[in-house]
Amino acid sequence: MAVLPPGVRAGQFEAAIRAFGDAVGREWVFTSEEDLGPYRDSFSTVWNTGEERRASAAVAPDTVEQVQAIVRIAGRHRIPLFPISTGKNFGYGGPAPNLHGSVIVDLKRMNRVLEVDEERHFALVEAGVSYFDLYRHIQERGLKVWLDCPDPGWGSPVGNSLERGVGYTNPFYRDHFGASCGMEVVLANGEVMRTGMGALPGARTWQEYRYGFGPDPAGLFAQGNFGIVTKMGFRLMPRPEHYRTGLITVPKRRDFIQLVKTVNYLSDSFLIGEPVYASPLAALMGDADFRATITKPGGPGDAEMDRYASEHDLPSWQVELQFYGPEKTCLANWEYASERLLGEIPGARAVAGESLAVPLNAHQLDNVEAPYRTSIRRHGAQGVPSLGIWKIVSENGHVGFFPIIPRTGEAVFEAQHVLCDALREFDLRPFFTAVTAPLHWHTFAFQLVFAPQVYRNDPARNAVTHRAMQRVVQVAAEHGWGDYRAATVYQDAVADTYSFNDHALRRFHETLKDAADPEGILAPGRGGIWPRRLRRRS
């Protein structure tokens, strides 16, 4: 075997592998290089370098009892485990562990949909259930509930919410961890624990009230390594009757400030789904002078940007609004939004989009009448998992940095030029320019995206990306912007930036980690938390 966990001798590892085989069946333990290929991060910036973190083996349990057995075996042999649910986790490190030599616990076989309630609007699923699985279950039974799903749809509700993933519908349901309700977890000692009302034997509200009684540890299991989540509940959105879209455009660069304020109002009042911001000026990207202007050190002046807009008769900014609900409510909300914005911003325009009964038919799902919207997002906006994202994402792979920035126009302008300047020296296409728009996937916050390509056979270019990633994490943090989610190889760097009071939060987590997992077997390094025996101090 090429790869071993740190500090584990070959004989000991082989004994553990045999024990895993006894627990789950030998056909569900993988150790050959060929079998372990799918457990490498194929989007890695450090592919085939000494920094790549690879698994020593993988084991695929089918039941909670098998997960318990695996954890107990790992504890006896001090084997680090790295649990994954299902899906690919592309751009975030794939299935590869934080610690080289960890054994992957692949939960994909635990793919049972345990309950979907269309009157109380929730689901309870095992960790290996994908969005496609759950969607199919709902469709086959004709249940009137929607998923809020991320792209692509092969991911799992459990894995995505534990990574704090986001979607495209109502603000509440877009926060996948926030919309989770109740967990079953296998702890480092092999015991099964349930959170929230699940801690009450025979509880009948496990998926209705998430806190239970006393403290709630659920947050420790998201982007964390305090247990292996085997079941999880989710609130589901009642299927709306109607869907409507509308577009607002504003003429001047600084009109964006008022546009954001009012859209914040609409969103926080739960009157709209995900608002999609863009700058129509991005159409001028073919013009070299324009490109130079929008990437100018310190950012362009408002007047020069407004000149481009007026000369080309383009709005400076636009936002696409989406409405869900009864047909008349969708109309009332669109009329309110458009009348208010037109009153607030001179020169703003409102273009009514589509108005469609839900569920959309296949043609409606794939085709968007208004010219301003890419159809790949339509599926997600309708609670339908899809693989359409691959139409716009490079097949080469990518890696990502996703800073959370304040939800104001001013903050967007500042982040545009600060991050543009930070990346100037790297030979990459510009990700941050004066026409970069924020994403409003998170319920109450803006996010920007830096997602440079990764190349399987071009280590030199990947090395540039690798350095750019480290730089942008640092510069963003210096401006108070933190990453919400990172590829495995960057998690320590990101965690380092969350350093208030000499890393008080990380030290608190480390104290809890050493108590809950004294052998340090559960996902060492995940979320920047290392167990005592593997802790490296910077």
Add this chain to the structure above:
Amino acid sequence: MAVLPPGVRAGQFEAAIRAFGDAVGREWVFTSEEDLGPYRDSFSTVWNTGEERRASAAVAPDTVEQVQAIVRIAGRHRIPLFPISTGKNFGYGGPAPNLHGSVIVDLKRMNRVLEVDEERHFALVEAGVSYFDLYRHIQERGLKVWLDCPDPGWGSPVGNSLERGVGYTNPFYRDHFGASCGMEVVLANGEVMRTGMGALPGARTWQEYRYGFGPDPAGLFAQGNFGIVTKMGFRLMPRPEHYRTGLITVPKRRDFIQLVKTVNYLSDSFLIGEPVYASPLAALMGDADFRATITKPGGPGDAEMDRYASEHDLPSWQVELQFYGPEKTCLANWEYASERLLGEIPGARAVAGESLAVPLNAHQLDNVEAPYRTSIRRHGAQGVPSLGIWKIVSENGHVGFFPIIPRTGEAVFEAQHVLCDALREFDLRPFFTAVTAPLHWHTFAFQLVFAPQVYRNDPARNAVTHRAMQRVVQVAAEHGWGDYRAATVYQDAVADTYSFNDHALRRFHETLKDAADPEGILAPGRGGIWPRRLRRRS
């Protein structure tokens, strides 16, 4: 001094008291019986008995640094601390500690409103800020944001959300812990930690994105004892432009089942504020035969209940709906709700209520036109803190048990007679009858209320209540219904019911507690979590 912490000698205690005085000023340390009177639970069922838990002293810091100093002194002298924010906590144990002899850390002086943002819709406040304080701050500045406040308004956002309190407006904002965003906490070692984006020095989105990076320990500080929360952020509801009410009545007992289903749909679609259920048949309570029927062992038959309704020309159930938003949206949502329910339930009626521009004037706040609504709730429904609750709550005091039950009509019917039967032997007015309606304060769950009176000078009656409390906790748990919040004296009994897998959740918390607070000084017993040295095994 009459009361000492367990295992602490008088001399050691006096040394600690002197040190507290040095840290915060002697005038802010309270030890006399007179000064400690306000720190007793005046609503205690065990008032003046050996079971009453009283403080040995109280100390009132003004700054985070003083809180740190107090914790460090307590650690040196092994003094148990019990932090409180402000307000009364009536019915939940008042300010009195779980552990007799604890020193109260009274945070009422830390009452600074640090930030309110009306464009990003959040507040950051210290622990001693009351709802009244924050409301006044907002009003004085004319900010267009609403609080979601509980009754009475003298409580604090920090304390209420840490107790997982609830309010009366939009479903998202009603979950006060769920709508919190970012904490500052003093840990048992005296260090200051910030959660979420607050862990990033200079973070500019502390109140916009609650999770930060890596695991999130925030849930451990709610109903828990892992730290003293000194600052906390909250999402605020944008002030709506309009408010509308409407009443739906249904003729037959079992119509309640469909009524609940459809109201669940409205609520989970974020189309309504708090729906207020009631049974108009409660008007027949003066009739002894009716009283016997609705408290019949096993519950009454549907036919006999329907006969009362038809003979008295009363609906069996009603729900009052509340709508917030643009005026046309409120109207569209009311029309949708009423048309749908009238179509689904034969004999249902819809009565449009008021339609008022927001903010309501003083007369509108205090007077409700429609006859079906008590005005004391109007303030809360408008985000206005008040003391109006005391118009309907007994001055004698009360204690409470609040089981979470499934959000279905069938579950309500079952809980009515099961809990009625459980309390039959106790000499108390009936709390659970066939006309008891569920509360929909929690975002996605129903709650029932058992809130018997407590008498300062009638220990015999209090003893009955005390036994009834213990019984109802037990019987509810046997049926899968758990309490969400308990008076201090009942917290162990409630925690005992959350016993899945031999108390796996509590044992996990105990493991974390012993690591994070090895001396066991922070609120021993809170939420049912005791530190090792004070742990009693049942």
